[in-house]
Amino acid sequence: MRIRKASALAAAVFALSLAATACGSDDESGDGGSESSGGSGDGGGGEELRIGIKFDQPGIGLENSEGEYSGFDVDVATYIAGEMGVAPEDIEWVEAPSADRETMLQSGDVDFIVASYSINPERMELVDFAGPYFLAHQDLLVRSDAEVSEDAINEMTLCTVAGSTSAQNVQDSIAPDAATQEFPTYSECVPAVQQGTIDALTTDDSILAGYAAQDEYEGQFKLAGFDLSDEYYGVGVPKGETELVDEINTALQKMIDDGSWEQAVESNFGPANYDYEDAPKVGDLSVVEE
Known part of the structure; x- marks a missing residue:
């Protein structure tokens, strides 16, 4: 992870500058060492993160x-980064298509990655x-004047x-003739x-x-209200990075506790009158295990 690499480099530079001072140098060798480390993401104490989003x-x-960049996942990722000491301007946003997410982490x-x-x-x-x-459910987006029932679907x-299985899920679960x-x-x-x-259109609600919350579509769509699956959103990290998982979980729990999570939900989904679920229990992956 770049935060740890940058910190390690800063420590090495600091040690070298102390060695130079011990040798009796009268110039500002410590300052010169800090400047040379700036290109590695340290730059006087700041760290960098590369975060995958949609x-x-x-x-x-x-x-x-x-x-x-905007959206609920962007707000979540920015909050996590802030708790890790990374300013918004030091985040590099990277597009994370669904099919590439595991490969990007590996x-x-x-x-x-914070990308639905x-x-x-x-x-x-x-x-x-x-x-x-976050807990989402598969649903259908229809025009606001549409009559929706299982028979109608x-x-x-x-x-x-x-690459999506959403439409097939609808056919398998409630509307085989769709x-x-x-x-x-x-x-x-x-x-x-x-x-x-x-x-x-069917995918996560x-x-x-x-x-539906976009300005150009205001009042034109509604969600049908079918909870066809439980989709628990998580932050993907490389395999084995348990310390990073713990660090992110701590940030997520703080975001929920201080009201920032609900504020982010309301600001991003509120215009669609989205009946969202309460925040799930952070750290409990048993809800998705088979």
């Missing part, structure tokens, strides 16, 4: 045209998780995205629902609430 999920993790491309990352037993074989910090066409139409991304599904090209 770039294309409104309300969760979104990069705008000016290169600014290869060291990021320090940790559902904890499940298969992923726990490959990476470790802090949290959970059987007559619907659902958006599906390559049709599907594949789109490249969820972001392209939303205007299709708006225009009536398809009837519903937190993601759906984020889309």
